Amino acid sequence: MQKSAEAGGTPLRIITAAAIFDGHDAAIGIFRRIFQSMGCEVIHLGHDRGADEVARAAIQEDAHCVAITSYQGGAVEMFTHTKQILDEAGFGHVSLVGGGGGTILPHEIQHLLDSNIAKIYSPEDGRELGLTGMVSDAIDRASKNDLLDPVRFESLKQPINASNHPSVSKLLTLAENADEKMFNEILERVRSTDGSKCPVVGLTGTGGAGKSSLTDELMLRIQRDNPGTKIALLATDPTRKRTGGALLGDRIRMNSLSDENLFMRSFASRDSGREIADCIGRSIEACKAVGFDLVIVETSGIGQGNDAITEVADLSLYVTTREYGAPSQLEKLEMLDSADIVVLNKFDRPGAEDALAEIRKQFKRNREMWDADNSELPVVPTIASQFADAGVDQLWQKLSNMLNEKYAQSFSAAEPRLGADGLPHRSSPIPPERQGYLAEVSSTVRNYHSRTEEVASKMRLVQQLEAAAEQMESKKNKAAAEGLKEEAKTVRSEIPESAWESLEYFKTKAEEYRSGSTSYTVRNKDIPVKTTKTTLSGLDMPRVALPEYSDWGDTLQWIRKENMPGSFPYTGGVFPFKRQDELPVRMFAGEGSAERTNKRYHFLSKDQDFNRLSVAFDSPSLYGNDPQERLDIFGKVCESGVSISTVDEMEKLFEGFDLCAANTSVSKTINGNYWWHLAAFFNVAIRQQVKKFEEENGRKPDDKEHAEIKARTLSTVRGTVQADQLKESMGQNTLVFNLDTALRMMGDVAEFYVDNEVRNHYFVSISGYHIAEAGANPISQAALTLSNGLTYVELFNSRGLDANKFLRNFSWFFSNGMDPEYAVIGRVCRRIWAIAMRDMYGVDERGQKLKYHIQSSGRSLHAQEYTWNDYRTTLQALYALADNANSLHTNSRDEAFGTPTEDTVRDAVAIQLILSKEYGWLQNENPLQGSHVADWLTDSVEEEILKIFEEMHRRGGVLGALEVNYQRNRIQDESMIYEHRKHSGELPIIGVNTFEEGVDNSLSVEEFDIEVTRSDKEERMMVIDRNKAFKETHAKEAEEGLARLKQVAREGGNLFEVMMDIVEHCTVGQVTQALFETGGKFRRNM
Secondary structure, eight states: OOOOOEETTEEOEEEEEEETTOOOOHHHHHHHHHHHHTTOEEEEEEEEEOHHHHHHHHHHTTOSEEEEEOOSSOHHHHHHHHHHHHHHTTOTTSEEEEEOGGGSOHHHHHHHHHTTSOEEEOHHHHHHHHHHHHHHHHHHHHTTOOTTOGGGGTTOOSOOOTTOHHHHHHHHHHHHHSOHHHHHHHHHHHOOSOOTTOOEEEEEEOTTSOHHHHHHHHHHHHHHHSTTOOEEEEEEEOBOTTTSOEEEOSGGGOSGGGSTTEEEEEEEOTTOOSSSOTTHHHHHHHHHHTTOSEEEEEOOOOOTTOOGGGGTOSEEEEEEOSTTOSGGGGGGOTHHHHOSEEEEOOTTSTTHHHHHHHHHHHHHHHHTOTTOOGGGSSEEEOOTTSTTOHHHHHHHHHHHHHHHHHHOOOOOOOOOOOOTTSSOOOOOSSOGGGTTHHHHHHHHHHHHHHHHHHHHHHHHHHHHHHHHHHHHHHTTOHHHHHHHHHHHHHHHHTSOHHHHHHHHHHHHHHHHHHHTEEEEEETTEEEEEEOEEEOTTSOEEESSOOOOOSOHHHHHHHHHHTOSTTSTTOTTOSSSSOOSSSOSBOEEEOOBSHHHHHHHHHHHHTTOSOEEEEEEBOHHHHTTOOOOOSHHHHTTTTSSSBOOOSHHHHHHHTTTOOTTSTTEEEEEEOOTTHHHHHHHHHHHHHHHHHHHHHHHHSSOOOHHHHHHHHHHHHHHOOEEEOOOHHHIIIIIOOOOBOHHHHHHHHHHHHHHHHHTTOOSEESEEEEOHHHHHTTOOHHHHHHHHHHHHHHHHHHHHHTTOOHHHHGGGEEEEEEEOSSGGGGTHHHHHHHHHHHIIIIISOOOHHHHOOOEEEEEOSTTOOSTTGGGHHHHHHHHHHHHHHTTOSEEEOOOGGGGTSBOOHHHHHHHHHHHHHHHHTOGGGGSSOTTTTOHHHHHHHHHHHHHHHHHHHHHHTTTHHHHHHHTTHHHHHHHHHHHHHHHHHHHTSSOOBTTTBSOTTOOOOOOTTTOOOOOBOOOHHHHHHHHHHHHHHHHHTHHHHHHHHHHHHHHHHHOSOHHHHHHHHTTTOOHHHHHHHHHHHHOBOOOOO
16 A cells, blocks of 8 residues: 555545535545545545534544635635634644635735635646645645644543543544554543443445435434434545545535534544454544444445444444345345344335345345244335435334333434335436436437438439439430439428428528518517628628528438528527627626625616626525624625625615516526525515506505516516526535425426416526536536436426426526537537427427527636636637527626626626627628538537437436436546646646746736725625614514425425515525425535
8 A cells, every 4th residue: 555645653634625605616626636646534525614614524533634715705714714713622733725716816815824824825826836736735734733742632631521522533533543552541531431321333335325325314313303412423434555545525425513412533444454444443432431322333335245344333234225236146245144224225216116125035034034024124215315204214213222222222213204105205306207318318319310311312312313304304215204203203202291391491581581681470579680781891791691502402401400590400599580679798797785786787787778687696695595794604795796685685686677677687696595586586576566556556556456566577577597406416516405305496486487477587597607617528518408407397397387388488508618619519509409399398499499698618717817818708709609699798807816897897798799799700690500610510519418418318317317426527527637738738728827938927915906896894794784684673474484484395385485475574594494494405425
């Protein structure tokens, strides 16, 4: 085994995390891998971790170093608060390091360094040191901490109890690393009990069986039924022989650890060569000595013959899934002989019921319990990923009974609510018979193209035969002519009539387009348009240029693969012509308070004929939290977005804008608890219309009139809410609820829209942008985004909703960058979607149209030579506009390090206006059609997307692939490639890793004079105080509303309907907490 990174003879232990309310975990994911590869034992916490969680992990794990990334503002407060907690616990020695690209400013970096709080690696450090160089520097800093320094243990002179986590942590460090004499001496000094009343429960099982999730759910049940029980969890993960490093990956799964009665310590197997570390025995002894009520030991994944857990546990649980192979494999499992309870987890998977029967049979054979009733066997099916799973309840009941009977314990356990069959409720969001939908889409698209080739070939043959017949007739060869005509007639009969109709329709429209004018219909309204634009040189340039093939087959192929914009399969665009009265410009803003952002909206929309507003929310809002004074949260309030936590704040945000006006639409970039924000938005729109009524009529509306105003408002208001929960679980990471709960509530919104005729507002913007920002390449972005959209179709279909009614409320959101594939990302997605919707799902024309928004790449913005970001953004905007994106946001050049200023936003909008109004090439609206390279890219990208669909299909579709981390792993791998090539210079980025000669790119404190928008303390306190006042004013109504919400969540009903009622009195934080209690929290993974 390679020697691991060490300090004082012990391997370095590193905590890695992304800061609170920050889903940008791509960078920290890369760094934790490098730490591991350099021999460190890494406890990875994932994204959205508060200072309290990070510090608690560092204390309980007795870490040398904490590495945090912070890309969402508030870095100074995050690091400062973490340092404060560590200092108070006597762990001020822990080294803090971090980074945030250009979002942490030079003076902030200097302040944290000068205050001895943290070392922050700047973009310049990254360029000079590289990824491994920065990690090496962090390791050097951490190596100064000797965890076995005798001075550390001088405080361990008297008895301690299980609540003293810092002292317990030091004791476990001794258990793991000290010699027998030193450990025993100190153990006897701190012993507060003989430990005889503390049983040990062991969990073991195959890798990927869900042991960690099950352990977490068990600890939640124990605290629910036995509040105050002191539990110690000791988990082992394997050490890699090649590097000596280890990924200690169980802690990231534990939602229960916020409870102060729970303590967790992760161990690497090191030299044990087994599924438990050699120190587990001494660690159990230590936990018993300080008074824990229960010790849980979790092993790493095991093979068929492993049973080491039985050496240390009083009761052992063996966890498996359906994937154990043939029934004969059960005979080889050692743990079926020795486990006290066998757990079949992931019971919702296909084939699980058969597996349960097979395991029960084998268990009876092994124990010779031939006549035992199945219900009496200690074989328990569970679905640990499902909130409030009755199977886990049953497991805890059986386990508690054993503990009480065998070890004189007095644990309580709630009665499990099992189904009539005695098994936990299984409810797959997508019915089993529909789980092959992705493979079906791939097959449908390929069959469509095969059919195109087949029919085009026959059509070409008919043309050739008929031309040959004419030629023979002209040569007086009647016999040959007749034979050719007969053959042409036969082939013609094999061609569907619709193909000939397509040819004739295209010919007619092409003549219209060339005539200078045509018309098209939108919602039964005929819209006349001019089809040409006259250049300064006097040319009549076609707005849509169409091919003039003489070959019928070529023409049909073009119609079937491309077609005119506005015609199936919408490759060239979903509308025949671009609107002249409304440019695809989005006015994106979100800074500080509602008043400040409202002012920015009025600035952006000045002298514009339309108001296409787009809202960026601050981090607490994104994660469904209220603004608070706690330091790490306080640093995020009003940063990188607007703080909206009450309906009154939402009203202030849109002051002066009529949300029902035909020229106004609002896009809300929010996912976490978007249901609250959507309901608040609708209620503000209704408030505006009620106020109008009162002004016009001099009185309040009665109940009937109010209902009419509400219905009219809901059917009129325009805009989008992002709301893409599947994307959040794989990319942006603002999913806050259990995924099943989140998908159920998405279905509630879809149902509400259908029932209330909400026709002009999109209830989901299926988003690839954040998948790309997390690291995915353009093909993966498109494939994962499309697959998510297809999954929503299946989910809503399974609820009995009419696809023709809910698909009108779908919109899409993509990123683009500099890669060539971005030139065709829209057209490829439009074509796949249209073919699948028409030929597979049978939906109407509106549902076949994929309408999407594009945002220029955030990842391509760099703090170095930041003014050059505008050049990149211009080229990306050109990609989007040439591909007929339906709306576009161009990033400001300074977004690499802060909220954009008014000047940089104005420049970013100007990029779009200049391209749309001045750039001659874009006066033609289908410039990509007919390009050989565009055709090649379109076909190539499409085929790669279909292959990814098939890869996900083999893993059980999107939801099955999520369970095995397929999407996240793919994104992380592609992110790693990008970062490696960027740092090596293999991927040239001008001004960042090349073309730097003679240029000092460093953003030093002295030279950094760029205006950066930051919220001040007074503004933050203002929104916090208003939130408190709102809660006080609405306390009684909020209590009643939250109780109603919880009741509907438990008993069934439409949660969004309730949300529409209670949002007038409840803050977003109150609603989020209520839904945590009834729907569960999202559980992070790697």
